[in-house]
Each structure stands twice: as C-alpha cells, then as structure tokens.
Amino acid sequence: MSSAAALTWYARHEIRLAWREWLAMMTGSRGKRKRAIIALVVFAAIMHLPAYAVIGRFADLQAPLGKPELIVITATILLAWALMLSQAIESVTRVFYARADLDLLMSSPANLANVFSVRIAAIALSVIGMALLLSTPFVDVLVIGGGARWLSAFGVVVAIGLSAAAVAIAITVLLFRLIGPSRTRLVAQIVAAVIGAGFVIALQVAAILSYGTLSRFTVLTSDAASAYAPDLDSPLWWPARAAIGDGMVLSWLMAGGLLLLGAVMAVFSPRFADTVVRVAATTRAVCRGPRATAFRGGSRQRALRTKEFVLLRRDPWLLSQSLMQLLYLVPPALMLWRSFSESSDAIVLITPVIVMAAGQLAGGLAWLTISGEDAADLVATAPLPPSHVIRAKIEVVLISIGAIFTPLIAALAFASLTQAIVTALGVIIATVSAAAIQLWFRVQAKRTQFRRRQTSSRLATFAEAFCSIGWAATSVLAVTIPVAAVISGALTAAILAATWKISPRRG
Amino acid sequence: MVRGEQLDRSEIMKADVSALEVRGLTKRFDRPAVDALDLTVRTGEFYALLGPNGAGKTTTLRMVAGLLRPDAGSVAILGIDALADPVAAKQIMAWVSDEPMIYDKLTPLEYLEFVAGLWGIDPATSETSAHQLLASLGLEPHLHERCEGFSKGMRQKVALAGALVHDPRLIILDEPLTGLDALSARHVKGLLQERVRSGCTVIMTTHILEVAERMADRIGVIAAGRLVAEGTLSELRQQNGRGDTSLEDMFIALVDAGAAAA
Numbered sequence: 001m002s003s004a005a006a007l008t009w010y011a012r013h014e015i016r017l018a019w020r021e022w023l024a025m026m027t028g029s030r031g032k033r034k035r036a037i038i039a040l041v042v043f044a045a046i047m048h049l050p051a052y053a054v055i056g057r058f059a060d061l062q063a064p065l066g067k068p069e070l071i072v073i074t075a076t077i078l079l080a081w082a083l084m085l086s087q088a089i090e091s092v093t094r095v096f097y098a099r100a101d102l103d104l105l106m107s108s109p110a111n112l113a114n115v116f117s118v119r120i121a122a123i124a125l126s127v128i129g130m131a132l133l134l135s136t137p138f139v140d141v142l143v144i145g146g147g148a149r150w151l152s153a154f155g156v157v158v159a160i161g162l163s164a165a166a167v168a169i170a171i172t173v174l175l176f177r178l179i180g181p182s183r184t185r186l187v188a189q190i191v192a193a194v195i196g197a198g199f200v201i202a203l204q205v206a207a208i209l210s211y212g213t214l215s216r217f218t219v220l221t222s223d224a225a226s227a228y229a230p231d232l233d234s235p236l237w238w239p240a241r242a243a244i245g246d247g248m249v250l251s252w253l254m255a256g257g258l259l260l261l262g263a264v265m266a267v268f269s270p271r272f273a274d275t276v277v278r279v280a281a282t283t284r285a286v287c288r289g290p291r292a293t294a295f296r297g298g299s300r301q302r303a304l305r306t307k308e309f310v311l312l313r314r315d316p317w318l319l320s321q322s323l324m325q326l327l328y329l330v331p332p333a334l335m336l337w338r339s340f341s342e343s344s345d346a347i348v349l350i351t352p353v354i355v356m357a358a359g360q361l362a363g364g365l366a367w368l369t370i371s372g373e374d375a376a377d378l379v380a381t382a383p384l385p386p387s388h389v390i391r392a393k394i395e396v397v398l399i400s401i402g403a404i405f406t407p408l409i410a411a412l413a414f415a416s417l418t419q420a421i422v423t424a425l426g427v428i429i430a431t432v433s434a435a436a437i438q439l440w441f442r443v444q445a446k447r448t449q450f451r452r453r454q455t456s457s458r459l460a461t462f463a464e465a466f467c468s469i470g471w472a473a474t475s476v477l478a479v480t481i482p483v484a485a486v487i488s489g490a491l492t493a494a495i496l497a498a499t500w501k502i503s504p505r506r507g
Numbered sequence: 508m509v510r511g512e513q514l515d516r517s518e519i520m521k522a523d524v525s526a527l528e529v530r531g532l533t534k535r536f537d538r539p540a541v542d543a544l545d546l547t548v549r550t551g552e553f554y555a556l557l558g559p560n561g562a563g564k565t566t567t568l569r570m571v572a573g574l575l576r577p578d579a580g581s582v583a584i585l586g587i588d589a590l591a592d593p594v595a596a597k598q599i600m601a602w603v604s605d606e607p608m609i610y611d612k613l614t615p616l617e618y619l620e621f622v623a624g625l626w627g628i629d630p631a632t633s634e635t636s637a638h639q640l641l642a643s644l645g646l647e648p649h650l651h652e653r654c655e656g657f658s659k660g661m662r663q664k665v666a667l668a669g670a671l672v673h674d675p676r677l678i679i680l681d682e683p684l685t686g687l688d689a690l691s692a693r694h695v696k697g698l699l700q701e702r703v704r705s706g707c708t709v710i711m712t713t714h715i716l717e718v719a720e721r722m723a724d725r726i727g728v729i730a731a732g733r734l735v736a737e738g739t740l741s742e743l744r745q746q747n748g749r750g751d752t753s754l755e756d757m758f759i760a761l762v763d764a765g766a767a768a769a
Contacts, residue, residue, distance in 0.1 A: 295620045295630035295637070303624025307610070314612035314653075375608040378669065381572050382625040383598035 007114050014122040022126060036458070044137060051137040059145025063244055065237075067226040073240035080135070081160045082195050084127050088168030089192040091123045093185055095272075116272035117265045120169055124261055127168075128161030149245030155254060156243045162257030166264040173268050197327045300384045304392040305399075308369050312400065315368070315447065326357070326404070347415055348479050351423045352472035354408060359430030359468030362401050364450075366438035369393040372447035394435050401431045419479050426475030433467045433496055440503035463499040467492055524586040526550045526677050526708035532570060532580035534732075540566040542732035543580070548710055548725075550585070550676075553703045555723035556712045559762050563732035564712040565605075568679050571710075572602040584677055598626065601670035605682035607662040611655035615646055615665045618654065619672045626673035633672055640668040644694050659686040667695060671702065678702065680711040684718060696722060720754045728761045736761045 061069060105115055135157050142150035171191065175184045230236050242250035296306070331353070370393050373379055379389055405427050413420035441460035445453070453461075470492025477485035527548040534541040541563045548554045558564045569575040571582050573593045582589040582596075589596035609618055616637060623633030641647055644664040649657070654665060663686060670678060678699070684692045699709050700722065713719055719726050720740060728736040728743075736743055740754065747757045 295623065295634040297630040298624065300625050300627055303621055306624070307613070307621045310617065311610060311612050374610050377572075377574060377602060377604050377608050378622065378666075379625070380574050381597055381600070381602040382622075383594045383627070384625070385594060 006110065007118065010110070010115060011118045011121070014118050015125070018122045018126050022129065039458070044133075047137040048140060051141045055138055056141055056145055059142045059150070061146065061244060063241065063246065064232065065240065065244070067229050067232070068221045070232070070237045070240050071225055071229055072221065073243060074237060077156065077160060077239045077243065080131065080157070081164055082198070084131050084161055084164035085168055086192040086195045087130065088123060088127045088165045089172060089188050089195070091126060092168050092172040093188045093192075095119055095123065112272070113269045116269045119272070120165070120261070120265050120269065123169070124162055124165035127165050128158055131157050131161050150243070152245050152247065152250050153243045155250045156239050159242070159250070159253040159257040160239065162254075162261045166257075166260040169264050169268055173271060194327065201327055201330055300382070301388055301392040301395075304379075304389060305396055308393060308396040309400075311447070312365070312368065312396070326361075348419065348476060350412060351419060351426065351479055352476040354405060354412075354423055355426035355430050355475045356468050356472040358401055358405055358427040359434050359464070359471060361404070362397055362431040363434035363438060363464045363468070364453075365397045365400055366394070366435040367453045368447060368450060369396050370435075370438050371442045371445050371453070372450060373444070374447055376444050390439065394439070397435050398431060401427065422475055422478045426471055426478075430468055430471040433471065433492075434464055436496070437464050437467065437499055437503075440500055459499070459502065463495065466495050467499075470495060524550060525583070526552065526585055527571060527710065528581075528583040529567070529571065530581045532567065532582065533578045534563075534566050534570060534575065535578055539732050541570070541577075544729075544732065544734060546727065546734060546737075548708060550708055551703065551706050552708055552724045553699070553722055554708070554710045555719035555726045556710060556729060557714075557716065557719055557726060557758060558712075558729035562729045562762075564729055565681050566732075567729070568602075568681055568710065568712065572600065572679055573597055574602070599676040601673065601675035601678045603663075603666055603670045603678070603680045603683050605685050607659065607666035609654050609662055609665050609669070612653055614649075614651050614653055615641055615668065616650045618665055619669055622669040623672050628673050636674070637668070637672050640671055640698075641665075643698060644668055645691070660688055660691045663687060664691060664695065667698070671698070675707065677708045677710070680709065682712055682714065684713060684715060716754045716758060726754075728758060730762045730764075735764065 058069075058073075065073070106112065132154065135153070139150060139153045139157075142153065172184070172188055175188055175191075179187060238249045238253055242253050298306075370390065380386075382389075409420050409424050409427070412423055437460050441457045443457075470488065474485050474488040474492055477488050525547050527546065529544060529546040532541055532544040532546070533539070544563070544567060546567070556564050556568070566575065570577045571584070571589070573589060573596065577590070584596040584600055587596045587599075610621075613621065619633070619637035619641070620630075623630070623637065628636075638647075638650075641650060644667065646661065646664055646668070649661065654662060657665065663683065667680075667683060670680075680699075683695060683699075687695060696718070699711070703709050711719075711723075723740075725737065725739055726743060727734055736746060736757075738746060743754075743757055744752055747760060752760075
C-alpha cells in the first residue's frame with residue numbers, strides 16, 4: 001500500500017471511529033438509537049425557539065456595523081471559540097491517556113507522524129461537528145430572519161473550530177513539556193474548565209464591578225467598551241464581518257484556520273509519538289502518601305463516608321468538574337461583597353445562581369458516590385443493608401454541598417436574612433432532588449466513566465437540569481413574587497414526580 | 508475461629524453444619540444459567556468448582572455471595588439462610604472476583620482499613636492483620652502507594668488481602684489466579700491453604716486443572732448449570748471408570764457428557 005493510500009485508509013478508519021463515538025454519545029445504546037435520533041431532531045427543532053428569543057433581533061443587522069454590534073458579535077464568537085478550545089483540550093488529553101489502541105498503533109510499522117496527523121484532524125473534525133450542531137438553530141434563525149448571507153456564519157464556525165483544535169494541541173503538548181505527563185492530565189482538565197467558563201464569568205465580573213448587575217451585555221454595549229475597542233477596520237472584527245456575509249473575509253479566516261492547523265500538525269505530529277511514549281512510561285507513577293495514623297474505628301457507615309471523602313478529594317476528574325461549577329459562584333460572591341457597601345436590588349439574582357450550582361454539583365457528586373463505585377462487589381457483599389450504604393453515600397453528598405455553600409449563605413444572611421433562608425432551603429431541595437434522580441437512575445459504573453454519565457441516561461440528565469433550573473426559579477420567585485413561587489415549585493415537583501414515575505428503580 | 512490456630516481438619520470437616528448448602532438453586536437469563544443446582548460444601552474443606560466457560564460457575568457463586576438474586580432455591584451459609592438474613596451471612600463470608608475491584612486512589616493499607624471498617628472489625632486487630640497479610644503477599648514495599656499504578660497481579664493480591672482481613676469463615680473465589688505470575692500464584696495458594704488448615708472453608712472456581720488437582724479436597728464439575736460430577740480426585744476417577752485418567756481427560760469427558768444430557 002502506498003503512503004498516500006495508507007493515510008487515506010487510516011483517515012477513513014479514524015473518521016469511522018469518531019463518527020461511532022459521537023453517535024453513541026448522542027444517542028446512547030444501539031437499541032434505542034432510532035428513538036434517540038428522533039428525540040434529537042425534535043430537540044433541535046425546539047431549540048430554534050430559545051435561539052430566536054436570544055438572537056432573533058440581530059437578524060436584520062446590515063454591514064457596515066457599528067462598534068457596539070461588532071463587540072457583541074465578536075464576544076459571542078470568542079465565547080464559542082473558548083468553549084471549542086475547552087472541548088478540544090479535553091479531546092487531545094484523551095488521545096494521550098485513553099490508550100485503547102495506542103499500543104497497536106505504536107507497535108505497527110505505520111508512519112507515526114502520519115497517524116497522529118490524522119488523529120489531530122479527527123479531533124478538529126469532531127470539535128467542528130459538535131459546534132456546527134449546536135450553532136445550527138441559531139444560524140437558522142438568522143438565515144430565516146435576515147437572509148442567506150447569514151449562512152456564512154457556518155463558515156466562521158468551521159474556521160474558529162480549526163484554530164481552536166490547533167491551539168488546544170499546542171497547549172496540551174506544551175503542558176507535557178513544561179510540567180510532565182503525570183500532572184498534565186489534571187492541569188489540562190482544569191485549564192479546559194477554566195477556559196470554558198472563564199470568559200462568561202469574566203464578563204459578569206466586569207459587569208458587577210462596573211454596573212452592579214449580572215448582565216454580560218451591559219459591559220459589551222457600554223460606551224466604555226466602544227471607546228476602548230479598536231477601529232472598525234481592525235482584523236479583530238473579521239469573524240463578525242465574516243458572520244454577516246463578507247465572503248472575502250470568510251475566505252481569509254478559513255485559510256488562516258487551515259494554515260494554523262496544518263502548521264500544528266507539521267510541528268507537533270512527530271512529537272505526539274514521543275509524548276505518548278512518555279505518558280505510557282509514567283502510568284505506573286508511584287503516588288506515595290505518608291501514613292502514620294493508625295486504623296480508625298467507628299461505624300460501618302463511617303467507613304463508607306471516609307472512603308467516599310478520600311476518593312472525592314483525590315479525584316482529579318471531579319476536581320476539574322467541580323471547579324467548573326464553583327467558578328460560576330464567583331460572580332454572585334462578588335455581587336454579595338458589593339452589596340454590603342451599596343444597597344442594590346440586583347442581589348436577589350444571587351439566589352438562583354447558588355441554587356442552580358448546588359443542584360448541578362450535587363448531581364455530579366451523587367453520581368460519583370452512588371453509581372461510580374469501583375468496588376461494587378465488595379460493597380455489595382459487605383454485611384450491611386443496601387439502604388445503609390445508600391444513606392451513607394447520600395450523607396456524603398449533603399455534607400459536601402453543605403461545606404461548599406454554607407459560607408456563601410451565611411454571608412448572604414448579613415445582607416438579607418429572608419433571602420438567605422430561602423436560598424438555604426433552595427439548596428437543600430435542589431441537592432435532595434439531584435441525589436434522588438441519581439438514585440432512581442443508578443447504574444453500576446467506574447468512576448472514570450464520570451464524563452460519560454450524561455450519555456448513560458438522557459432522561460436523568462434532562463430531569464436533573466430541569467429540576468435545578470426549576471428550584472432556582474422557585475427560590476428567586478419566593479423572594480420576589482411568592483405566589484409565582486408556589487406555581488413554579490409545583491411544576492418542578494411535578495417534573496420530579498414524573499421522573500420517579502418513569503425511572504427504572506421505581507418501587 | 509481464630510486465624511493461625513492449627514486445628515484438626517478431619518474434626519472440622521465432620522462438623523454438623525455445612526459451610527455451604529445450596530438446594531434447587533435456579534437462575535435464568537435468556538436461557539437457564541443455573542438449573543436446580545444442589546451443592547454441599549463441608550466446613551473446613553477446599554472445594555474447587557470446575558466447568559467450561561458459560562457453565563454457570565460464576566452465576567452460582569454470585570448468588571451464594573448475595574450479588575445476584577436467585578429465581579428459586581435456597582442458600583445456607585454455616586446454617587444461616589443467606590436469602591432470609593443476608594447481612595448475617597455476609598458477615599462470615601468473603602468474595603473475590605476474577606477482576607480485582609479495588610479503589611485506584613487508595614493505598615493497599617487504606618483499602619484494608621476500609622474493608623475492616625465495613626465488616627466492623629476492631630481497628631487494632633485489623634491493622635495488625637492487614638500488615639501481616641500484605642507482608643505475606645509480598646506487598647509490604649507498596650503499603651503507602653496508591654493502587655492506580657499496580658499491575659493486575661498486585662491488584663488481585665490487594666483484593667485477596669481485603670477478603671481475608673475480616674477473617675471470614677467461608678471464602679469464595681472466582682478465578683483468583685488469573686493473571687498472576689508464578690510467584691504471586693504461589694503466595695496466594697499458600698495463603699489459602701493456610702486458611703483452610705486453620706478451619707476456614709474455601710470455594711474456588713478455576714480453569715487451571717492442575718491447581719484443583721493439587722489443592723482441592725473435593726472437586727465439583729458443573730456443565731449447563733448442573734453439577735455433573737463431584738468428589739475427591741480418586742472418587743471422580745472411580746466414577747469415570749478409569750483409575751489412571753488425568754483430571755483434564757475426565758473433565759473433558761464429563762463436560763461433553765453433561766452438554767449432551769442438557
């Protein structure tokens with residue numbers, strides 16, 4: 001087989017793998033694939049409604065654009081790029097550490113630079129594919145409202161996807177060089193989480209510090225932002241100009257993206273193999289922990305709780321996921337701090353953010369403790385009733401959430417005691433709801449499968465998200481419009497009840 | 508029974524109560540996996556359960572260990588009805604699967620502390636016992652290393668130490684020697700024989716017929732969810748009608764006959 005034919009053959013193999021993985025992630029198991037695809041299509045159709053609500057008003061925008069419009073569009077594109085970069089860093093890290101086929105590839109007589117070039121291209125393709133899927137409802141709304149010129153927004157998605165994949169590879173390989181393989185996995189995950197959330201949070205922080213609100217648009221559309229923004233002919237606005245239909249600029253962007261990815265392939269593909277070898281050599285890294293303390297006594301449930309806390313503390317996956325959730329608490333904390341000096345009604349917005357974060361974090365923790373049991377047989381053969389095991393695990397979730405959110409709620413109590421009580425109740429209810437959903441939909445899984453927990457049961461994922469949103473809305477309404485809170489609370493409770501009704505563990 | 512105490516095995520094996528008594532045990536998945544199985548293992552006995560892949564060995568032992576609910580039948584462990592009172596049965600029993608299930612982020616010592624805590628063992632006793640067990644399995648240099656870097660053999664040894672740290676009276680092992688090197692396998696076999704000598708009962712499945720031949724007091728052969736032969740090696744030879752037949756030949760003949768009958 002010629003070199004070109006081998007490359008094509010391997011590219012086809014890699015694309016097939018990426019496609020199947022993506023399909024499995026989107027649709028779950030093979031048996032439910034048809035139903036899942038229909039649900040996905042329906043979901044995509046429904047997504048057009050919120051897309052219309054968010055960007056429908058921008059469809060009529062015509063060139064030349066003013067600075068405020070350019071700033072808003074550019075910031076939106078930058079946010080999308082940050083999210084793609086975050087996803088790409090995760091994908092690259094997985095290529096190094098998920099070694100299912102690396103031994104086979106590395107032991108084969110194939111040209112490794114070519115093999116890894118194809119793999120880099122596959123990462124770029126999967127990142128772009130996901131971004132295209134998510135952006136389709138938004139671009140559709142713009143095309144329907146503003147004409148076919150908005151189709152070029154798809155081109156912008158492709159261009160920024162190419163550059164995001166290129167930058168992700170450069171960041172990850174450089175991390176390997178700087179801090180070594182054993183720490184790169186954790187750091188890369190944290191970097192991905194921070195990049196993913198950081199841009200939105202930075203805008204919120206700026207808005208709070210300058211205008212006392214959580215709205216990101218307040219900063220972007222302010223006079224100050226326009227004053228500091230570069231001139232209209234700056235290349236910074238190229239993505240925005242390309243998105244509204246400037247074909248020439250779009251061509252430049254696409255060429256730039258391809259060039260960047262090509263350069264990264266040329267520079268880093270030969271190093272990929274070295275890096276993989278270094279990772280393989282360090283997978284048996286010895287983690288020593290000085291241990292002078294004697295065995296501790298106590299109840300069997302205490303042993304379970306201690307084990308769960310130790311595992312949570314030592315789990316880098318969870319650390320990065322938790323960090324993502326906790327980052328969103330920075331703006332409300334900042335807002336709280338500001339409200340001590342300036343009385344502001346906007347402080348009420350802290351409640352839903354805290355409740356929502358608690359619900360989401362509790363869902364993740366509950367999955368790890370309840371479903372993510374690495375020694376399931378051991379725990380199942382231990383001499384204590386299953387109900388005691390479950391209770392101990394739920395206690396771990398409640399204690400963790402309590403430890404994280406109590407300081408924030410205590411600080412809130414100094415600003416408004418009523419709001420603090422409502423927030424505390426909201427946090428408790430959201431936590432219990434999330435834990436209950438994880439309990440009803442529990443599966444036997446390894447903790448390393450945490451990233452895929454959302455694909456194992458779409459129903460549980462959506463129920464968890466809707467309940468968190470519902471309890472967050474109920475909490476804020478309880479502070480502002482108590483009658484509406486009753487309706488919102490009843491609706492959320494109905495969602496929870498419906499979830500229980502269709503859960504596999506019912507009864 | 509206090510571990511380390513050397514007892515007269517013949518006395519132990521004559522005890523009134525069987526270590527395991529299974530009657531009419533049945534489990535169906537898409538086909539019968541275990542089919543009205545009767546099995547008795549005497550106290551203090553080393554019992555090897557043999558059978559081809561998919562014969563129902565693991566399903567049987569998982570039901571005995573309380574990991575799988577049988578469709579029908581009864582399981583008694585040292586006289587305790589394991590289906591009616593699973594907690595009491597689990598207190599005196601240990602289970603080790605072929606795929607070692609341990610926590611990557613814990614050290615072997617932390618893992619054993621957790622297991623001892625789950626079984627409610629006095630910390631002072633369990634700590635001494637944990638150190639002894641890990642030393643006897645050659646894991647002393649790795650006491651404070653997290654298990655994530657361990658080989659499969661090392662992980663299997665940690666899992667075995669976990670099963671023994673609470674001093675069970677019945678140990679059930681599903682293919683415990685899979686993936687172990689010769690030295691590790693010898694460590695494990697030595698430890699199990701020591702337990703049997705001190706009065707513990709061991710039930711083990713294995714595909715290594717030589718291990719069954721050398722270690723087991725009695726051997727049970729299971730095929731298509733049914734016990735097709737049982738006895739000491741010489742009894743099996745007698746049943747098979749050929750005094751000098753190897754266990755391997757007998758095993759193949761019994762399994763073929765069992766499959767034909769099913």
